């Protein structure tokens with residue numbers, strides 16, 4: 001344990017030690033990023049894996065103007081399916097819940113729905129839903145939201161680009177969110193950087209972001225701006241030289257293309273959701289045409305010294 005200047009006790013991240021601790025671990029240094037006193041940034045710990053995964057799919061299917069429009073009418077089932085299918089992904093030691101590289105925002109005055117959730121410091125009840133329930137979509141958004149009975153109100157997930165983990169975990173994630181695949185390929189083929197000019201050659205160099213979101217009611221208050229700034233400064237302090245992020249929301253693009261100085265960012269690729277076309281069973285389709293956002297952006301943020 002170390003004692004910070006502001007009197008808050010901080011604990012050094014040691015995966016084995018935190019495996020059995022309460023949800024989330026305190027951060028060592030906030031790098032000057034201040035939140036209102038009711039909130040704090042915490043490191044995501046393995047016991048938050050289900051909660052973070054569920055919240056992530058909730059914001060993905062219900063909050064995002066891209067995915068909520070594409071999956072309209074079946075969002076509840078899709079969110080639950082993805083949550084179950086992605087368990088092998090979140091179980092990987094290299095992935096967000098276990099890699100010590102992912103952070104969340106914690107509401108210290110969170111209003112729990114059930115007293116038993118409060119006694120545990122929070123609980124996720126998504127495993128209790130029957131995915132074949134014919135009434136699943138009726139009031140589905142509220143049912144899923146009520147079952148996120150824990151104080152994580154926002155998250156920023158990352159992994160080390162040099163150490164992505166078992167391809168089987170990634171296969172599970174791709175099957176759960178099949179529309180991420182063509183987009184990822186598009187980014188790859190349109191990346192203007194010469195091959196070999198930017199890729200990491202060891203761990204500790206490049207971070208790849210793998211999810212960002214805010215719980216409804218907590219968005220629009222500058223929390224993601226603060227969390228993202230913290231992530232940039234934290235990764236810099238750990239020796240990383242860059243962060244790559246697929247910005248699936250205009251707010252994310254605003255944040256990541258305007259990092260604090262002396263960091264700098266470039267938008268590498270713009271993905272045109274409405275006009276992107278691909279072939280399926282011999283015919284041309286536009287799988288992202290229903291998106292309410294016209295573009296997504298691949299952004300590269302360099303964590304420069306000066």
Ligand SMILES: CC(C)(COP(=O)(O)OP(=O)(O)OC[C@H]1O[C@@H](n2cnc3c(N)ncnc32)[C@H](O)[C@@H]1OP(=O)(O)O)[C@@H](O)C(=O)NCCC(=O)NCCS
Nearest residue numbers: 063064213214219220221222223224225248249250251254
């Ligand atoms: C996208 C999301 C994470 C943003 O979080 P947030 O806490 O509401 O964002 P913030 O309040 O910190 O705002 C971030 C910045 O975007 C700006 N912004 C707000 N609306 C904007 C818009 N329509 N276009 C561009 N910038 C916008 C804000 O002014 C702020 O910039 P500033 O600090 O320079 O003023 C949140 O809305 C969310 O969870 N959405 C659903 C899931 C999702 O789409 N996730 C993103 C996947 S990459």
